[in-house]
Amino acid sequence: MSAIESKKANCKNCYKCLRNCPVKAIKFTSGQAEIMPDLCISCGTCVSVCPQGAQQAESQLKNAQRMLEKGESVVVSLAPSFYGAFPVDDPMKVVGALKALGFSKVCETAVGAAIASDEMVRVARKGEMDNIITTCCPAVNDLIEKHYPELVQYLVPVVSPMVAHGRLIKARDPKAKVVFVGPCLAKIDEARDIRVDDAIDAVLTFEDLEEWLQKARINLSDAQPMPLDSEDAGLARMYPTNAGVLRNVKARGLEGWQMQHIEGSDACFEMIKALKQGDLHHLFIEMNMCVGSCMGGPARTKERPSRFSAGIKVKSYGQQAEEQVADIDCQGVNLHKAFVDRTKAVKMPTEEEIKAILRSIGKESKSDELNCGSCGYASCRDKAIAVFQGKAELSMCLPHMFQIAQSTSNVVLDNSPNIILVVDENLKITELNAAGQHTFGISRADALEKYLYELFDPRDFEFVLESYETVLSKPLTIEEYNLSVEQTLVYLPNQHGVMGILRDVSAEKEQQESLYQLRVDTMNMAQKVIDKQMVAAQEIASLLGETTAETKATLTHLKNMIINNGDARV
DSSP states (O other), rough: OEEEOOOOOOOOOHHHHHHHHHOOOOOEEEEEOOOOOOTTOOOOHHHHHHOOOOEEEEOOOHHHHHHHHHTTOOOEETTTHHHHSSSSSSSHHHHHHHHHHSSSEEETTTTHHHHHHHHHHHHHHHOOOOSEOOOOOOHHHHHHHOGGGGGGBBBOOOOHHHHHHHEEEEEEEEOEEEEEEEEESHHHHHHHHHHTTEEEEEEEEEHHHHHHHHHTTTTTTGGOOOOOSSSOBBBGTTTSSHHHHHHHHHTTOSSSSSEEEEEEEHHHHHHHHHHHTTOOSSSEEEESSTTTTGOOOOOTTTTTTOOOHHHHHHHEEEEEETTTOOOOOOOTOBBOOOOOEEEEEOOOOOOOHHHHHHHOOOOOOOOOOOOOOSSSSSHHHHHHHHTTTTSOOGGGGGHHHHHHHHHHHHHHHHHSSSSSEEEEEEEEEEEEEEHHHHTTTHHHHTTTSSGGTTTTTOOHHHHHHHOOOOEEEEEEEGGGEEEEEEEEEEEETTTTTEEEEEEEEEEHHHHHHHHHHHHHHHHHHHHHHHHHHHHHHHHHHHHHHHHHHHHHHHHHHHHHHHHHTTTTOO
C-alpha cells in the first residue's frame, strides 16, 4: 500500500505530478493518474503539486477517534516540529488542546530521537560500516530499498525516532495505544511496515489534527497550556531542523567521521550517485527528502508557515532543554531494524521495441526526440520504456499530439471550400483559411493585421460575442465582393472570440433566380395558351349552340311526324 491515494479527478494532461515525482511512481490509464505502490516512497510531492486533488494523503483520523470512543488509553507521540507548525505563542497550548480531544497522555517524539541517536552513535563507534546513512526519514529509506538496493548496506540498522518512541511508550504501558502526530506522509507507510508495526497504532498529520480541532471547536490560542507527559529530550527536539541529527550525534561525542547534511530530493540523488561511484568513505550522512528537513514536510497545516520561521521557533524551543543529551532509560526496547532490497523486477524492452514505440509518436530519428520533459519523463526514450511497461500512454507526448492536431486542423482549413475565419473579442481577425484568402484577395499575414469590419458588416459576429449564442445558416450578402453566403457562427469561450464558417451560395442564388425566371416565363406562356384555348372554346361553343338548336328542332319535327302518321301539324 501507499500513504497516498489516487482519486478520480479532472486530470488536464498537465502531468505535473509525474514531472515532480522523484521516482516516477505514477502511471496513467485513460488519462487518469494512479500511484504505483511498489515504486512510491510516500514523499508527498504529488499531493503538494496536483492542482486537481487527484492524489490525496490517506487519513487515519477516524482510527484515532474510534480508539478514544472505545475508552482506550491513547498516548500521543508528538513530532518535535509541532511548535513551528501551529500558530501558538506557547508550545504547551498544543499539548492542552490534544488532551482536550481526549488523549490520556501527550509525549514528544524527541524522546525517541534521543534514544535513536544513542543507538546510531553506538553502531558508528563499532566501525563496521564504510558509510552511514541515517534512517530517520522513511522516504529516504524507501528510496534506497525500492530503487537503489546496492546502497542498503549504508543504511544504519536503527529504527526511526517514531518507532523507537512508540516501542518505549508500550514498554512502559503495554495496554497503551500510540498515535503519532507529525508533518510526514511517509510515516503512515512506515507505521504499517511488518518489521516495525508493533510500535504505532495510528498516524495523524498536522493537517488531520488541524481539521479535528476545528470540528471540535477547540481554538489553539485559547487552549489551556499543559505539560508534556515525557522526560526532557534535550537537543533531540531539534531533530526536524537542518542538520538536527548531526547536531545530536556530535553532542554525544561521535568523532572520526566526516559529517554531511543532505536535504531535498535533488541533493539526495546527487549523494546517491556519488555513493554508487564508490569514491566516498567513512561519511556519516543525514539525508532528508524534504527541503528544510521535517520543517518542510508535505502534511503541515494549511496555513503553511515558512520553514525558516518555523525552524527558528523549534530551535528556540530545543535550546530551552535543561541538558543537551538526555539520559533516557530504554532497556528492553528493540531499536534494531534490518533494511533489505525491496525492488520489483520489471521487464525491459528491446532496442527495436523502443524504436517502434518512438516511431509511433513521430520520433523517426534522434533529431525528432525533443526530450522536452512535458510528459513527465526526462527523455523520449524514458517515456517509450514507460509505455512498454504500461506506465505511460502514447498520447502523453504533447508535442506529437499538438502536431497531429495542427496537421488535422491545417488539412481542414486548407481544403475546406467554405470560408473559415476566427475573430477575437475586438473583432480582430486571428485566423483565415485558404478559401477566405482567395475570396477576399488577401494573404493570411495581411488578414491577421485587419479587423473584420474592414472586410464586411460584422453585426452578426457582434451578436454572438454579446449573447454567446450560435447562429446557424443565416444568409448574408457581402456587396463589396458580390458575394452571397450562409454563415454559421460559433462562440469560442476559451478565446472569447467567434469562429465563422461562411458557405458561398452565390452560384446557388443565381441558379435559383434563373429557375424562378424560367418558372415565371413558363407560367406566362401557359397563360397565353389558356387564353387562346378559351377563345376557341367560346367560338366552338357558340357554333355548337346554333347547330344544336337546329338539330333539336328537326328531330322534334320528325318525331311528331312519326307519332302522328306523317302529320306534322299535330
